[in-house]
Amino acid sequence: METNGVRPTPEQAHSALADTERIRASAAALSATPWPNWFFVTLTLYVAALPIVYGGAMADEDWLLPGSAWMGIMVAITGVYGALFAVAAKTWREKTGVALRLDVLPKRATVPLAVGLPSILVGSAFAFRSSGWPGWLIAASVIGAAASVGFHLAFVRLHRKTS
Secondary structure, three states: OOOOOOOOOHHHHHHHHHHHHHHHHHHHHHHOOOOOHHHHHHHHHHHHHHHHHHHHHHHOEEEEOOHHHHHHHHHHHHHHHHHOOOOOHHHHHHHHHHOOOOOOOOOOHHHHHHHHHHOOOOOOOOHHHHOOHHHHHHHHHHHHHHHHHHHHHHHHHHHHHHH
């Protein structure tokens, strides 16, 4: 706010502060804008496949495929996911000038996801190994895909609400 040495009135000061907050919220929303749709689909498929592949790799005996094949699939899908993540982040940075960020989302949602989702995805493989029942893996795949979709929708809502 340009004052040319004159003190602003209380109304002008409040208006300037409100504008600052609006700009700060808009910048946070821009950096929290959803992933590109193609990457959202990639992330969802990766999270859905991870428990099944990890369960196959951890199985006591060969389950559908040899253990080494499961490990090869795990390395391959993780490599493809990592490369596509780099492309999505670079594309987004070039398009908006802002890096993709998770830290602008509410902690009450991100902390349980950051702790709970890996526990479910990896825990299902241990449950499968001890019981031999593949339902654990399928349930973890469905939960992971639902969490991915839910977070994508939260990103979209956050972006629309503050834009």
